[in-house]
Amino acid sequence: MFAQPGANLAGTERGREAQALLRNCVHCGFCLPACPTYRVTGNELDSPRGRIYLIKQLVEGAPASATTREHLDRCLTCRACERACPSGVEYGRLIDLGRELAEERVPRPVSQHALRRAMVEVFSRPRAFTALLRTGQAIRAWLPATLQARIPPRPARQPPALLARRTRRIVLLEGCVQPGLAPGINAAAARVLDRLGITVERVAGEQCCGALGHHLGHTGRALAQARRNIDACCAALDAGAESIVSSASACGLMVKDYGRLLAEDPAYAARAQRVSAATRDVSEVITPVDLERAGLAPGTGPRVAWQAPCTLQHGQRLVGRVEPLLVAAGCILEPTREGTLCCGSAGTYSILQPELSQELRRRKIAALTPGAPDVIATGNIGCLEHLRAASPVPVRHWIELVAEALDR
Numbered sequence: 418m419f420a421q422p423g424a425n426l427a428g429t430e431r432g433r434e435a436q437a438l439l440r441n442c443v444h445c446g447f448c449l450p451a452c453p454t455y456r457v458t459g460n461e462l463d464s465p466r467g468r469i470y471l472i473k474q475l476v477e478g479a480p481a482s483a484t485t486r487e488h489l490d491r492c493l494t495c496r497a498c499e500r501a502c503p504s505g506v507e508y509g510r511l512i513d514l515g516r517e518l519a520e521e522r523v524p525r526p527v528s529q530h531a532l533r534r535a536m537v538e539v540f541s542r543p544r545a546f547t548a549l550l551r552t553g554q555a556i557r558a559w560l561p562a563t564l565q566a567r568i569p570p571r572p573a574r575q576p577p578a579l580l581a582r583r584t585r586r587i588v589l590l591e592g593c594v595q596p597g598l599a600p601g602i603n604a605a606a607a608r609v610l611d612r613l614g615i616t617v618e619r620v621a622g623e624q625c626c627g628a629l630g631h632h633l634g635h636t637g638r639a640l641a642q643a644r645r646n647i648d649a650c651c652a653a654l655d656a657g658a659e660s661i662v663s664s665a666s667a668c669g670l671m672v673k674d675y676g677r678l679l680a681e682d683p684a685y686a687a688r689a690q691r692v693s694a695a696t697r698d699v700s701e702v703i704t705p706v707d708l709e710r711a712g713l714a715p716g717t718g719p720r721v722a723w724q725a726p727c728t729l730q731h732g733q734r735l736v737g738r739v740e741p742l743l744v745a746a747g748c749i750l751e752p753t754r755e756g757t758l759c760c761g762s763a764g765t766y767s768i769l770q771p772e773l774s775q776e777l778r779r780r781k782i783a784a785l786t787p788g789a790p791d792v793i794a795t796g797n798i799g800c801l802e803h804l805r806a807a808s809p810v811p812v813r814h815w816i817e818l819v820a821e822a823l824d825r
């Protein structure tokens with residue numbers, strides 16, 4: 418697709434980047450069936466090809482309206498279209514660019530802007546978020562049913578981990594909302610890694626990974642958070658940590674992208690690259706052989722439906738890693754359908770686009786439960802909470818199931 422950057426972008430790095438990214442799209446439409454929003458609305462402008470056309474118009478400086486912005490807002494950034502595209506279009510980069518341009522060209526109403534700002538402020542501060550969550554949990558019984566469904570029960574208090582000091586050390590990122598919503602996930606990861614001879618450390622000064630602000634158009638704030646995390650993670654790597662590990666695939670994806678996002682920052686480019694290269698999803702640190710050596714027997718655990726988060730399978734391109742770990746931990750994998758379909762969570766999407774988000778969740782749960790599993794397992798706190806609110810069976814992080822198998 419040829420694009421001639423308009424006056425604002427002509428001769429700029431952003432304009433050249435946009436041209437290069439758009440050039441790869443040949444309008445073939447192979448991506449359309451992979452797109453969750455197109456499958457729900459049937460509107461070409463809610464498809465990758467339609468949105469790429471809108472982004473081309475924004476790049477060229479053609480008239481844009483709130484409708485343009487709405488079709489870009491409806492994108493989940495799930496990147497299922499990238500995997501379906503035979504031309505290698507980097508849609509994730511294109512939609513980030515398109516959203517930036519739409520924010521500049523079509524300012525939002527004050528109420529929308531304020532809601533987005535409030536979400537970035539609250540969700541990226543673990544203490545503020547946890548305090549708000551605990552208040553909601555305390556008054557949950559008196560709230561309307563729609564709000565009650567969004568507030569999970571208070572998690573059981575986690576016993577302090579009594580872990581040995583090992584030679585191998587990794588940094589386990591805490592995340593922003595996960596410590597309040599499900600502290601058991603990182604506690605489970607720490608227990609599993611300890612059994613495998615790896616000590617888990619926290620990194621001093623960890624910030625929100627920046628994904629939230631990045632996808633809501635607060636790029637400056639997201640990059641400032643990224644820089645502080647890079648300072649903290651480089652110090653940990655210098656002190657001997659072998660990798661930076663995340664149990665939330667959305668956060669892991671963002672940290673793996675620091676190198677690209679800060680490539681033009683002379684003070685941070687090299688260190689951002691170093692941190693991205695050292696970052697792993699927790700499923701990359703454990704192998705089935707590790708679990709077999711730990712004495713786990715196959716076929717003795719719960720029947721599990723595996724839900725691969727988009728950030729894990731499309732973003733990090735980690736496909737088929739968790740299933741063998743669950744099997745090695747004794748779980749029995751139940752058949753599912755539509756494995757590449759987004760569950761509709763997508764960070765704050767479930768708040769900003771509730772109708773589409775809930776329809777996608779309904780479809781996803783139907784696709785996950787034909788085998789009547791005991792539990793749905795996933796690898797990202799956003800997907801977990803979104804599915805949990807409507808699932809007929811418990812939804813857990815897969816590492817919790819592995820830890821429970823080792824604890825038995």
Ligand code: SF4
Nearest residue numbers: 442443445446448502
């Ligand atoms: S993004 Fe890829 S699959 Fe979709 S229309 Fe363009 S070239 Fe075809």
Ligand code: SF4
Nearest residue numbers: 452492493495496498
């Ligand atoms: S990222 Fe997902 S929702 Fe957005 S256009 Fe691609 S497939 Fe559709």
